[in-house]
Amino acid sequence: MRYAMALDITKCVGCADCVVACQTENNVPIGYSRDWIVEKVSGEYPELKLHFESQRCNHCDTHPCVRVCPTGASHVIEGGIVKVKHNDCIGCGACIEACPYEARYFHPDGYVDKCTFCDHRVADGLDPACVSVCPTHCMFFGDLDDPESPVSKVLRENPENFVLAPESGTKPQVYYFKERLHF
Amino acid sequence: MSKITRRKFIKISAAGTATLAMSGVILDSTPKIADWFDKTPAKESEVERTPTICDVCFWKCSAWVYKNKKGHIQKIIGNDLDPHSNGRLCPRGTGGVGMYNDNDRLKTPLIRVGEGDDATFKEATWDEALDLVVKKMNEVIEKYGPESIALFNHGSTAPHFEHLFNSFGSETTAEPAVAQCLGSRQAGYYATFGEGITTPEPVDFVNSKAIVLIGNHIGENMHNGLVQDFSHAVENGASIIVVDPRYSTAASKAKIWLPIKPSTDIALLLAWIHILIYEDLYDKNYVEKYTYGFEQLKSHVANFTPEWAAKITELDINLIKKAAYEMAKAAPAVAVHPGRHTAWYGDDTQRERASAILNALLGAWGRKGGFYLPEKINVPKYPLPHYPEPDWTWQDITKEKYRGAIAGVTNIIRDASLPDSDAKHKVKAWFVTATNILQSIPEREKTLKAIDNLEFLVVVDTMPADIVGYADIVLPECTYLERYDDLRASKHKIPTVALRMPAAEPKNETKPGWWIARELGIRLGLEKYYPWKDYEELLDWQLRQIGTSLEEMRKEGIKQFERKTPLYIPEGSEWYFPTATGKIELYSTWLANMGYDAMPKYKSHEDNPPGFYRLIYGRAPMHTFGRTINNPNLNDLMDENVLWVNPKVAKIHGLKNGQEVWLQNQDNITSDFPIKVRITERIRHDSVFMVHGFGQLNKKMYRAYGKGAADYKLLSKVELDDVTGGTGMRVNFVTILTEKPQKQEVES
């Protein structure tokens, strides 16, 4: 089982619904967020290109954040989802430094927090909150090992997909598809 | 800054609420210690949920409010059966929990005491406040008549107060949503098709092969169902054609983007009509069968050639032609979206006419992929005695000049309250419910002057918006999550009825709008118009008339009904349009009879004064302007606006990204707070852009105060639409100041 997410950047409008839905679902305190929106523009008026990316923890295959954790608080559960055991975390910040996507942050309660692919929803057969709420229906989630899951299907239909900062070598599992801007 | 003496903006917090100033920060985050032991979010199947209708904007999506294991409101998720949202709310709806949690909310009724600079608000009981309101109302009714009390309203609170006003004999009511927003669109489409456009607009995007957006910045404008349908259209490969001087999000998904020179849209639309007619690309059968006035239209647009338009609009002529061909190719599965907030340059009704005519020529109205025929379920009104006939209504002070006005015009009613007003009837007192007219109506100085001249001002609101600071009596309403309101029976592909019920008890001393209106009604001796004791009674009665009940709706949230009329005009059949001629009027008899141009003409508008840039304002998808600006969840997503400046302009002024600047408009009005610059290629060199709703002046809105610039302050000039009296606001120009301007008298 390998959970992954895919986003269609031709449809994303950068509305940040995924950000606020995650907050209300997971009790993320105001002033913190587990996912975020990046806008990328290129070109010169009027020859322009623009797209948005909703970013979050990529639940990487080689999870360096789990590797550096000195107490084992950062761990991986079934399906490749990376999580943090709050009461094992000492708040040293090593995992925050280790993440090339800067996906982790210190929760005001002291431990490190980040996107969990809403594993509590996944266990119930639901999609993560962000995927469920997206009004442009541009987010897909599922098990890559299941060829009929939404994410497998959509990645099959869109072989030219990309991940963020592949040079970091962490094998991220959040994919973006349909045309990437280079500038 | 005008000298206001009688009704001064009250800056000092009311007695007793000063201590709560800081609590806004401390109490807002979700309780931490309480969740210490159990941090797992609750399973949806295990917790309680109640239905509501989102009130963060006017799309009114039906939704479920989920509570957590402790019974506190946790999250709001869309109702799957609702065609408005298809089970998914937009970020504003999802962030609606913030409206409930916002600790800066109004908490108790407030009464103004003292004069001038010593004025302050004292906390009052409901009895005190309501009695005072009624006392003042009776004084004005006695002296000037009930019609002289005007109501400015908006949203779900509006029906309660409109009922109250009708009951005591006043039809002097207006919504900013008309004259500042949709009025000209309604008039333009009414003139053509015999009916205005509903909300949600009946555009069949999911089946469209082409979509044309005139300035309509879908994606930044987050009207839920519309964005969802638009997204489906993108996926289906529909040709998106966007006309916008700015590279909006919609433009970035467009096949053809026409970076038009602002204020020249009518020229482009007329050229497209010309191309469709003279190159035989219009839907001949449809036009012959269903329209009236084709020959007049044809000769009218004879000279409106693409060459003519290209010069005016500064667009490439091939782009203009390409767009027209694209539309024609896709017809009839093409929709030229009528737009929202169409109050731009003063000739807005005519521009909407052009858009409607274009839709008619393409054969899109009532066709698949164009405009479907929406249907609603008729919910009977609760049986009440007839309303008294007022001596005069809004029509008497409006229709003489603006004969095409279909509803009350806010700016005209405001003008009738001015001390030097020459209106046939004067307005002496205002109720302002659920709208911050100091920010929604332009010409702020005039509004302030009018306020100063009133006998009394009552404000009903949930948040301490600007207008609250000027009130004599403030009546705090609870949010939509704490009250019942009217059923939603909207026109859509599927007729539905949806229920809003409270998910929590009203916080502090706030009360629902229906209760406030009823209490006032009873005190005014209008019991016969309030035969029901509480709103549940009225709602249950209504629901039973259509085959369900309040109890059932509480469990379902929404109920779908079978359509009784066709979704599209059946191919080849006769069809009646509710116009004078019974057909789609390409030549509008309605407008002609009132003495207006029966077909749109292009009128050129003022260009930029040297060194000035046209102020373009718009939306951001995570906000509903001032309504959500202080909402903790949504403020977290975007807490200030920035000024979009073209790199060429930035170079001229020596601006750097993120630099703070001040704006001064053509009438020498300057912005109170600085705004940060965003240097971007996405805006034309002759304009600047910012999101509307920021630069809040009321310090009681702790999160929003002072962040970003207020565009509404700079909208001091308007061009009035001669058909409807609507206020065209995109006619203001600003220059950029890199130093803080000297005479800064910040109101708060």
Next chain:
Amino acid sequence: MGEKLIVSGRNIEGLYPHVDVWGFGIPLYLFIGGLAAGILIFAAFFYLKGKANEMPVTVKISTIIPPIIIVLGLLFLIGDLHHKMYFWRLMTTFEVKSPMSWGAWILVIVLILSILWPFTFLKEMREFFVQNNRKRWVKWVSWLENLVEKIGFIKKIVDYSVKKRKYIAILLIIFGIALGIYTGILLSAFNARPLWNNSVLGLLFLTSGVSTGAAAIMWLSNNHEEKQLFSKIDLGLIGIELLLIFLMFLGMNWGSDAQQKAAEMFLGGEFTAIFWGIFVMLGLITPGFLEALELKGYKVPIAVPAFLILFGGLLFRVIMVVAGQISTFTF
């Protein structure tokens, strides 16, 4: 012209505008680790060479410093933790893949060894202080000697350690080097930070740490030969450091996109002045030059180069931690 901007969701403390979760505590801890490692390595090394009596400062006196600064460093470190109440979790497990876990355990072992070592020399240290007329130090050391005498089990441990000093010395060298290397490798283990993620950094930190150890010993010493020896050692280490710095930036400049951007901060960017002007110039070249002069026979107050090297060592780690957090793959 391209724009890459955050629309929503990154206004998080410690993450915006760049990662900023390691403040002063970490560079201080790295400095302390390097300094302690240096002092202990030299102490053990020269002990094993039999120079205990010829170089009392190196082998005995200077080793008072490591336990004190290590405890200080640990206090700072725990203070820096965001979930302080759970700090003991570090010691309930050993995560073999985590450099921080290695470091936690190495540090604990070094701490124990570094407390034992000076305790085995209490008598000699008292005599040294008496000789050098350090009345206050005599009093403190005497107090400690009394304490050891009084408490039975401590006396047993100390006596045993005195007997097994040779083994302790060997352990000190092993774990001292481990500690020195660890402080450098710790940063290079974070492949998410392009500035840290190179193989030279570990060696550079080790060299720097040993150099600060040598500087401290040099400063404390009252023996001319000792001073001269460490001056020479330090000069050599400075030379190696300069070479490694050159190699590091060369490698980064010819490395990946992200590494180039990271190197830019030091080659024209915001850290150029402070790194080359202050750290390299004042913290390496100047003391090196002064030490060279000293060796040539000129009179140079030893405190000056010593202080500059120590100051430089701390500054170097502060710069690397701050700049490293700014360097990134994604934004």
